[in-house]
Amino acid sequence: MAMRRLITVRDTVNAMMEEVKPSLTFNGKSTRDWMLWRRKFLKQLRSNLGRFPHPVALRAEVVERVDVGSYVREKVVYNTERYASVPAYVLIPKGIKPGEKRPALLCAHGHGRGKVDVVGITASKEEYDQFIKPLNYDFAKQFAERGYVVIAPDWRGFGERAPDKEWVREGRDGCNVNYLALGYFGYHLLTLQIWDGIRTIDYIQSRKEVDPKRIGCIGLSFGGTMAAYLSALDRRIKASVVSCYISTIRWDALGDRGKVNTCGAQYSPGLLLYGDIADVAGLIAPKPLLVQMGENDTCFVIDDALRAYDHLKKIYTASGHPGMLEVDRFTGAHEFSGRKAFEWFDRWLWRKSH
Secondary structure (H helix, E strand, O other): OOOOOOOOOHHHHHHHHHHHHOOOOOOOOOOOHHHHHHHHHHHHHHHHHHHOOOOOOOOOOOEEEEEOOOOEEEEEEEEOOOOOOEEEEEEEEEOOOOOOOOEEEEEEOOOOOOOHHHHOOOOOOOHHHHHHHOOOOOOOHHHHHOOOEEEEOOOOOOOHHOOOHHHHHOOOHOOOOOHHHHHOOOOOOOHHHHHHHHHHHHHOOOOOOOOEEEEEEEEEHHHHHHHHHHHHHHEEEEEEEOOOOOOOOHHHHHHOOOOOOOOOOOOOOHHHHHHHHHHHHHHHOOOOOOEEOOOOOOOOOOOHHHHHHHHHHHHHHOOOOOHHHHEEOOOEOOOOOOOOOOHHHHHHHHHOOO
């Protein structure tokens, strides 16, 4: 009888990781190499993400308006496709002059309570200390206080769009349940998240306070996933910050750590067959990109983050714009740094200090 060693799914995955070589991961040096690679990789990524919904009229509606001091917080709801509407908070700084148009940021939340986290909405100090303070999570609020118009949507499966307990059932991951359910209709959940982000940019560009040519995107963790993919796929995003996400699938998401660090909300179908996370982020080049990584991050650990960043740096160098990529390696854990992020967007979207 033949010897058998591939018993569990983990055994199979580990064996495939030893043998499967991504076909399109960037390995060039020249600008021509980068241009040819970018065209092929982008085409493959779009193909693997599968079908996107058909657009419908946004029919945006403001359902709440609250004066928060230095800015006004509006809650808006808009349609992104036939079967989905998105609730979002829009933060409008006070002092915008008639006819003035400000830069805007799409602030992407990660796992947690949804848009309320990045906007900093809590019912008590204890709630703030539990959900916001450890991650320095209310970066949408912080940018609004600096004068940016900010939009923070709920992604599918979070906040007001979270599934109920009966839908998920005890012991199951809601992201995975949502992914499987939508898969029956031929959709990948990440694709639908990206679609909602694209339609969110459609909406924020329509606001009278916003300069449609000065749009940025920022996100932490799963929000970093969204910032990376949206910035790679939507040319309207002019500058980006990806926080605590850049890593390698082989080490961080599947393999050498001994645990799976991914979920149905951010699963990118077939990615290891043709590239990795840094290749996706490399599609952002030559646009400005700041990568944040915490030295004590136990989710996206520093050694793997640096390994992925080195690959990303090769892509930016080959693009002819190495100065458009920077890293903020900060002393901290899985959290928003902000040490360079404010100046980063000031430089590329305001083009002045303020």
